Amino acid sequence: MKKIWIGAFGLLAAAALIPAAVLYSGMVDVSADTPHSPVVYELIAAVRERSIARSAGDVVPPTDLSEAARVRRGAGNYDAMCAGCHLSPGVANSEIRQGLYPQPPDLTALREAGEGQDRFAARQFWIIKHGIKATGMAAWSKGGMTDPDIWDQVAFLQALPALSPAQYRQLVTASGGHTHGGEAVGEHGQETADEGDSGHDHGHGDHHH
Ligand code: HEC
Numbered sequence: 001m002k003k004i005w006i007g008a009f010g011l012l013a014a015a016a017l018i019p020a021a022v023l024y025s026g027m028v029d030v031s032a033d034t035p036h037s038p039v040v041y042e043l044i045a046a047v048r049e050r051s052i053a054r055s056a057g058d059v060v061p062p063t064d065l066s067e068a069a070r071v072r073r074g075a076g077n078y079d080a081m082c083a084g085c086h087l088s089p090g091v092a093n094s095e096i097r098q099g100l101y102p103q104p105p106d107l108t109a110l111r112e113a114g115e116g117q118d119r120f121a122a123r124q125f126w127i128i129k130h131g132i133k134a135t136g137m138a139a140w141s142k143g144g145m146t147d148p149d150i151w152d153q154v155a156f157l158q159a160l161p162a163l164s165p166a167q168y169r170q171l172v173t174a175s176g177g178h179t180h181g182g183e184a185v186g187e188h189g190q191e192t193a194d195e196g197d198s199g200h201d202h203g204h205g206d207h208h209h
Contacts, residue, residue: 032101048132056126061118065155074156075168076175077149082107085136090165100136110161124154 022028036044064070079088085097085104097104111120128150131139140150156171163171 032099035101052123052126055130056119056122059122059125061121061125061154062151065121065151065158067155070152070155071159072171072175073149074152074154074175075171076178077145077153078156078160079168079172080178081140082153088165089160089163089168102135104136107157108160108163121154121158124157125150128153 035041078086083091084094085100086107087094087097089108091108114120115123127137128145129139129141129147131137131142140153141147145153160168
């Protein structure tokens with residue numbers, strides 16, 4: 001009887017030690033230019049989707065997501081903060097996107113009909129607000145985006161696949177550039193509006209006082 005227990009314990013210890021030894025050995029490849037094995041990739045994707053579905057479960061989207069003002073306000077922020085990774089109409093790829101792993105999805109692509117519009121919007125809101133660990137997708141709330149700013153982003157993302165390059169440019173220009181609320185840059189005091197798309201300006205006018 002005693003032998004069985006010693007054997008069982010030995011097996012358990014070995015079962016725990018082997019993965020630890022592999023992890024510690026330095027043999028796990030963390031480089032971004034070698035993909036995960038399909039099993040690991042699917043496992044990570046499943047954990048991500050379960051986690052987001054659970055966390056975003058009680059997020060209720062506002063009813064006015066198709067409002068033109070929301071879409072316009074979201075445009076400048078998208079162009080300044082997101083387009084480099086998630087692309088824009090007429091732009092097929094970017095340097096950073098090609099090197100990132102996982103690769104940022106092309107948000108100008110039409111999404112397949114799947115889950116309802118509401119759940120999809122809630123999912124996008126949650127991802128933009130909280131980010132996704134170790135992927136390059138930031139938690140934009142930590143950078144200063146408020147919930148209403150993030151809903152404007154979601155509104156813009158819904159409109160994005162239907163935009164031509166010219167319509168995209170027009171919206172970005174009309175949006176007042178990169179101010180999280182999407183208002184004209186001049187309203188922030190010392191900063192002056194420079195014809196719409198003002199490049200990478202956080203709209204944190206107060207910091208310059
Ligand atoms: C540095 C690159 C980078 C930037 C900049 C970036 N993202 Fe992402 N984003 C990612 C990556 C990578 C993923 C995929 C993460 C994953 O697969 O787990 C992602 C995923 C997403 C998704 C989920 C897409 C889906 O349906 O699966 C949304 C929505 C999104 N980002 C929106 C935004 C918005 C809005 C911005 C700008 C405010 C932004 N991202 C800026 C890298 C980026």
